[in-house]
Amino acid sequence: MPIYEYECRRCGHRFEYLVLSSTPAAKCPSCNKKDLEQLISLSAVSSEARRQANLSAARKRADIVRRDKQHEDHKHLHEHFEDHMPPPQPKKKK
Secondary structure, eight states: EEEEEETTTOOEEEEEEETTTTTTOOOOTTTTTEEEEEEOOOOOOOHHHHHHHHHHHHHHOOOOOEEEEEEEEHHHHHHHHHHHHOOOOOOOOO
16 A cells, blocks of 8 residues: 655645555545646665564663662662651760
8 A cells, every 4th residue: 555745736745645546536635626746755675684673672761761760769769767756866965
């Protein structure tokens, strides 16, 4: 199922259009004219190596976020208990 990119020669609007065997001819969604220029689209290439590299990078970013959150939670607990703990009692002499 090819998706083509078009630019309307009348109004300059750019859009994508899914072309099937039963699909009517493309027309501009902005001005409804059929005076269109089909643009050359860039293709996306995906490979197992590229996917693994993206996954590895995403995991590293997630680890950094998790580590930062744990640090902030730990810091918050320290601040909370320092604010709410009573001062130490002096030791009684016998």
